[in-house]
Amino acid sequence: MKKLSLIFLIITFISCKNESKYYESDKDKINTEISSSSKATEKTNTSLQIVEPVKWTTKTKKISETDYELIIVANIEQGYHLYSQKVPDNGPLPTVFIFENSDDYGLIGTTSEEEGRTVHDPTFEMEIKSFKNKATFKQLIKLKNKNSKIMAEIEFMSCNDTQCLNGYSDIEFQI
Structure with a gap:
């Protein structure tokens, strides 16, 4: 989860700093990919449980x-x-x-x-x-x-x- 957050921050920083280099459709694509990746990670984290009886x-x-x-x-x-x-x-x-x-x-x-x-x-x-x-x-x-x-x-x-x-x-x- 920490890696995903770090990747999100880096991508956000780069996209804000270099805003003129991206077309609007590219920004939407990046945000969609981050959102999908985030949801996949959430599903993975909730399905994995450590059992310590x-x-x-x-x-x-x-x-x-x-x-x-x-x-x-x-x-x-x-x-x-x-x-x-x-x-x-x-x-x-x-x-x-x-x-x-x-x-x-x-x-x-x-x-x-x-x-x-x-x-x-x-x-x-x-x-x-x-x-x-x-x-x-x-x-x-x-x-x-x-x-x-x-x-x-x-x-x-x-x-x-x-x-x-x-x-x-x-x-x-x-x-």
Whole structure:
């Protein structure tokens, strides 16, 4: 949309500055082309929708002077489900947490998750653990430097009755 606006401004500027170089019919043709292009872009923009059925939030909980619990919450849109970190072979993509390496902290163990629900998944035709509505994941860390920023990435898959979507999100914790 920004490119289209910029093109429109350039054409308008050129046509105003060099008004005597264009015949009236040429100006109408340019305006018609810009108008048509603008309408086509509007139609394209309204038909393309980014579907993000999982939204992530984070918070921290102080356990001791150096130990913290990183809490990651997935808010899952109604009708969708998010898969566990542990899924069977040949199944969906698992939820994966990738913490940035840093000298400011160390991970203690692995990321834990809620119990969830294990049901027969018709898409993959197997028993798979997943979460509906909301899921909470926790990671313990040992802090080595105060006032640290912890960065992580989440890769995941969520599905509804008609489609599965691969997702990716960056998350951050400030301690």
